[in-house]
Amino acid sequence: MRTSASKGPTMPNPQLHPETPxxxxxxxxxxxxxxxxxxxxxxxxxxxxxxxxxxxxxxxxxxxxxxxxxxxxxxxxxxxxxxxxxxxxxxxxxxxxxxxxxxxxxxxxxxxxxxxxxxxxxxxxxxxxxxxxxIPRISRAQVMDALSSQANVAGYKSVILAASLSTRFFPMLTTAAGTVKPASVLVLGVGVAGLQALATAKRLGGRATGYDVRPEVADQVRSVGAQWLDVGISAAGDGGYARELTADERAEQQKALEAAISTFDVVITTALVPGRPAPRLVTAAAVHGMKAGSVVIDMAGETGGNCELTVPGETVVINGVTIASPLNLPSTxxxxxxxxxxxxxxxxxxxxxxxxxxxxxxxxxxxxxxxxxxxxxxxxx
CATH class of the missing domain: 3.40.50.720 (NAD(P)-binding Rossmann-like Domain)
Structure with a gap:
């Protein structure tokens, strides 16, 4: 069985509907x-x-x-x-x-x-x-790129959801009663959804930081006003996607991310590898290291989730940390x-x-x- 069409005019086009379809x-x-x-x-x-x-x-x-x-x-x-x-x-x-x-x-x-x-x-x-x-992710096909158009919607909505679940303000507030520092937001996986999440978090007044195993996207992260988290791992793959990490790379990444995640109020995960289960980026240990009142939005729930404690399609609270894994965010x-x-x-x-x-x-x-x-x-x- 053939699951994808090959390139080239080797087969005549089937004229299924010669009249206006x-x-x-x-x-x-x-x-x-x-x-x-x-x-x-x-x-x-x-x-x-x-x-x-x-x-x-x-x-x-x-x-x-x-x-x-x-x-x-x-x-x-x-x-x-x-x-x-x-x-x-x-x-x-x-x-x-x-x-x-x-x-x-x-x-x-x-x-x-x-x-x-x-x-x-x-x-x-x-x-x-x-x-x-x-549809290939090439310049002339950008207007047809449904993955990107819907990822933009999902990235935006993930931040709105995080803000609604958070017990803290996103922007810095200076009032007569004192100053409230801005929320710190970490986005793991900086594709289209991740970049939109970073940009939205920044617009809401949060301090946004992005991480990805593809170091070439660091400039894109900075272009939306966010900071770049560098853990020293590079795993760029084909078609603009990340490749699957080796066992050693996963261990190194896990150690670095566990240390970083505990310092953030909100963590939004968007990491996906086409055709494979979502990579685990937020371990149970990392969640337990977060402050009570923190929020994790796992956007990869449909393929298993990026967080070890994610329950796809549900919102759970563990040790005071809210973990939400909404499915089909664009549909909301x-x-x-x-x-x-x-x-x-x-x-x-x-x-x-x-x-x-x-x-x-x-x-x-x-x-x-x-x-x-x-x-x-x-x-x-």
Whole structure:
């Protein structure tokens, strides 16, 4: 089974829909998923280009975008699952895959690197799948980078959550009753989410410090007004991600971080390694060394968590330290998260549907690398 499309024009493009394809916007079935794949403004822009957009009734309800807004934008309400191109946010369930017609194109977060992914099911159903998280992180694809757009939302919200759980002010306050020093915030993992967390903590008046095993991001940390924590470890990997540390490097990192973490009021962790469990950065010993009233926000709970004491999806208090591991933070800000995601998808559609025809160019890295199922369809034709 093929799980990703290879680069190059070695295989002819399947002309699945020679006429103008219909685009379906479906309602998310996950209980905690409030985002929608296309907002009304994006629908209007597609309709203006002559595309037919079908929206499932209630698709935007959780994002506070009613059916009336989609109708005003030029969409029709109906069976979006039977469209030629179906857009969604979360990975599809087996029941949702069964609603797609053979030969349809599905675009969304498809979790191709997760062990529980539905890539094989999509392949068997004859669906052409484009995983937005597989879009290469290159300059011209930045507008399509859904991972980054949603990470920005999550990074911002993590700090707001930390401030609400903290027993201390974030900014320095000088009052007649005395001066309150600013909260100290440590962000572990300085990708897009981490940088946004640092910038937000700084805006709230906190003293922000960033750490990452990729020393080349130190300048980015300083660019948002934060300090850089250097523990002497470098583990830069491919595609801008960190590689997995060796056993010796993990031991060295653990020792250095345990000493540093105890000096901070808030610790926010964002470290992820694609396709692997989240690295453990905050040990139980580090938590026990923190002052009562401190807060840990673990943003890696969906892959096990960066904190040893994390309970994914829950908030616990241990020795006076609050440890929160919210899942799907972008969904807690569905309006702006949907707007950003919608822009990502419309930019990708410009590549897949040039001139109003579904004609993806697989010699284009963005198209080829994001396409995770296509052979089965080619072979059927």
């Amino acid at each position: 219909s685009i379906g916007v479906v309602r998310e079935s996950g209980a905690d998923e409030r985002r929608v794949a296309l907002v009304p403004r994006a629908v209007a822009s597609l309709v203006a280009k002559g595309l037919d957009v079908v929206v499932e009734s209630g698709a935007g309800a959780e994002a506070l975008m009613g059916d009336d807004l989609y109708l005003e934008a030029g969409a029709t309400l109906g069976d979006a699952w039977s469209a030629d191109i179906v857009l969604k946010v979360a990975p599809p369930t087996d029941a949702e895959i069964a609603r797609l017609k053979t030969g349809a194109t599905l675009i969304g977060f498809l979790a191709p690197r997760n062990a529980e992914n539905k890539i094989a099911a999509l392949q068997n159903a004859g669906i052409v799948g484009y995983a937005v998280e597989a 800000m569905p309006e702006h998260a949907s707007e950003l995601y919608s822009k990502n998808l419309t930019a990708l559609l410009e590549l897949l549907v040039p001139g109003g025809r579904l004609d993806p160019d697989y010699s284009d890295d963005v198209v080829a690398l994001s396409c995770v199922t296509r052979d089965s369809v080619s072979n059927r034709n």
